[in-house]
Amino acid sequence: MHKKVMIQGTGSSVGKSIITAGLCRIFAQDGYRVSPFKSQNMALNSFVDIDGLEMGRAQVVQAEAAKELPRAFMNPILLKPNSDNNSQIIIEGVPAKNMNAVDYFSNSAKLKEIAKRNYKIIEDNFDIGVLEGGGSPAEINLRQWDLVNMGMAELIDAPVILVGNIEIGGVFASLYGNIALLDEKDRKRIKGVIINKFRGDVELLKPGIKMFEDRLQAEGLDIKVLGVVPYINLNIEEEDVLAKKLTTNTNEKKDINISVIRTNKMSNYTDFDALSQYPDVALNYVYDVKELGNEDIIILPGSKNTITDLEMLKANGIFDKIKELHSKGTTVVGICGGFQMLGKEIFDPHHIESNFEKTAGFGILDTVTTMEKVKYTHQVEKTLSKIESPLLEGCNGLVVKGYEIHQGVTKGNEVNLTTEDNLIFIAKENSFGTYIHGVFDNEEFTRKFLNNIRRRKGLAPIDESFSFTDFKEREYDKLADHLRANLSIEEIYKILG
Template sequence: MKGALLVAGTTSDAGKSVVTAGICRWLARRGVRVAPFKAQNMSLNSFVTGDGAEIGRAQAVQAAACGLEPTADMNPILLKPGSDRRSQVVVLGRPMADVDAMEYGALKDRLRTVAVESLDRLRSRYDVVVCEGAGSPAEINLRPGDIANMGLAQAARLPVIVVGDIDRGGVFASMYGTLALLDAADQALVAGFVVNKFRGARELLEPGLDMLRGLTGREVYGVLPWLDGLWMDVEDSLALDNRPPAAASASGRGTLRVAVVRLPRISNFTDVDALASEPGVVVRFVTSAAELDDADLVILPGSRATVSDLAWLRSTGLADAVRERAVKGRPILGVCGGYQMLARTIRDDVESAAGLVEGLGLLPASVEFASEKTLSRPVGEAYGCRVSAYEIHHGTVTVDPTPTPTLVASAGNGERRAEPFLDGCRLGPVWGTTWHGALENDAFRRAFLADVAIVAGRDFAPAPDTSFSALREARLDALGDLVERHMDTGALARLIDGGAPDGLRTLPPGA
């Protein structure tokens, strides 16, 4: 088998990322040399490759589905929104510029060349490249400058399948409408559809599939059932709305309750997926001070807009609630931007241009934003455990090594020196680090949670054998199983090998 395929979707969060990962896993298990690709990704969940390039985290997981180390070519263009109108543009793993929507348009020709060259390099190295689209291919206002969906498909002559989320409702209308809004040349590359997240009686769905085939002249390549318990690394916070709810029985003393503050520009919230994998740990995303009351651990996660999100934290009353927790000696963890918020001061002349800003003052540290972004894969030790992680930040944190006055109740009276914690520090029940992914290290995660439980006064004891990497592999295998069992893999293989069939029907616009 040799070729390529573009997995598009009727909407954001339709399931493009997981379908792409599933096809990659299915092919890899057949011995096919396969790689993932996403030309342009807008996401605040990113990852650092072994050579220090920043790419979307979804592509890193898709690379794992292929049994590969991720590379910058797998996601050559990454957009990281800092506000509703401006984004940082990361090209081949390195920040290139901060632009607004109109300025970005001027870069499109250059970026299209970058994307096509990356895809060409992957196609020269692998038998099959499974490409993921972005948003919907029917964003007709954006089609002239498109480099992620039909623009890429045209440039590389890729056959396209369109994924629709039936759980949202209106899947037939969205699939038909997506096709009908494309021009004739684009429609000629759309080979068919995949229904995602189906639950119910298949026999009730089948007449609709037959009508869709008749109306469009295209195949339905599969109906993927809803799979409980599947939670893969996702691209943006939109998916948090569909995250499996926390278990209702969260009041026992053997349960550890974790509240993650859902910041407006939350980034790398996948850091807490490993916590949710632990038996007895309940993870919730929260947006109000009242939701912190029963939490045993509060996490301030990463942020693409630290100063702005800190202001939001204050406006909602969450900042006061977090400070009150510290005074009472209740556990708090800050990761990257969240760690920066816990410091005494933040000087930001780079990201927000706000200058000197007062932090929450819960850790004896100061932050200064640098123009050069730190991108690395550090290795260290904490609780006697080896920890490997990754860093993505402009803000550099400096910890005051001298004894310092503290508000933290369990840190003792008077002054106390902060203790080292990974690359950051700890003062009583408050921990801070810039390292993402640290909690994926099993031994470290268990030791940290055991310490949190002691500070929180809970009877929780981590399970001794939970392996997050094994859980992720099992989830990837489950996706591969979905493709193998519920898609027409023979037709899919022919599509990859031969491209879109000739003579596909063209629907008149607005038909």
């Protein structure tokens, strides 16, 4: 019989995604077939599954933790913000339309049907479903339209565990306040709470836990604290723009120093997670032109609004600075939107991404990109060939895997290293560009690229390989061990039923 549990939080950034991933790994370790599920996710970070369908990366992480292939039915509704009040709506992995918040909520009945239909796939094929909520269930002004918190729990009759973040203070107030604001029917769905991100001596917390439980008991609610999870440093992918690494520049220096340009609509920053784990690499996110000039590599990342972000780089001086540094020998790499920026011009005749019909690119590559109505979403596996650039010496014949998510088509007079009609991978002198997200997850390619940079600096190459896949597996197991040590997993199994 299928069992399920839903992880909700007192607000954003309390650790719902990580707790969900950890429980997925625990249940998988215990021999169950497990699937994560989040009915509605809002993120610029996305992934393409084996069917070419787009989904949020948080559910990719959770699927990996569950030892399952990520599939779009695990995240059937994905909102990719275009502005403060408008998003591209991805339904079951396919772009539907752009909507503002009012229009979106007016479609809640239909969206709930979509969510329930996709969870039925999990119900029919998996032993356990671990659902993740979004924000807080106590957003009482939205309850009638809700399909990601109690609205989803109601649709499939799921028990709920509520997570609170003690790191920011007021955890008992936030837990109690969320519970108190719910109506009686929703309140009774909560079967336990987790206190997350604790630092200090748990003995000092125990009196508060007892008072919290006693108060709920007096109100007729049998809700127990299932555990206190100490803060732990994990290298597991974080959720979209809330990731702290995008708001902190460490200015760390190592053998190879990389500056990733942080733009307003930056997407898929997880393309660089593997790079950040190489011992000879220092990876920093750059916001200000004053921070540029001492790196070996500059990376232009993907963007949800390539032209708008490119115009921003021109306005803040980063555009001219990159051109200057490139002319002096600094390596410049473009991924997806960044690849489009490296060319001579970008055209947007249908105003897919902006109000501009065209804009000039960096001119580093002899290419032109046109934004088209069709969105390209594919998993890719390509063999590199025709490489003459010393930047990628030794890469001929290597197989590179990843995925494409882009609205534009790039054409031009450069040599395409993947022998496709449309350009998706180009290397030229001290620059390369590609549409392949996850290109740096390919360990042999990445080590050869980094070693070529090392040689150029007069440093000896490093032959030791690094498997990002194996690294992630160890982190998922570390998370599972941490949760087993600090949560009552036996009680969680009872909640499952």
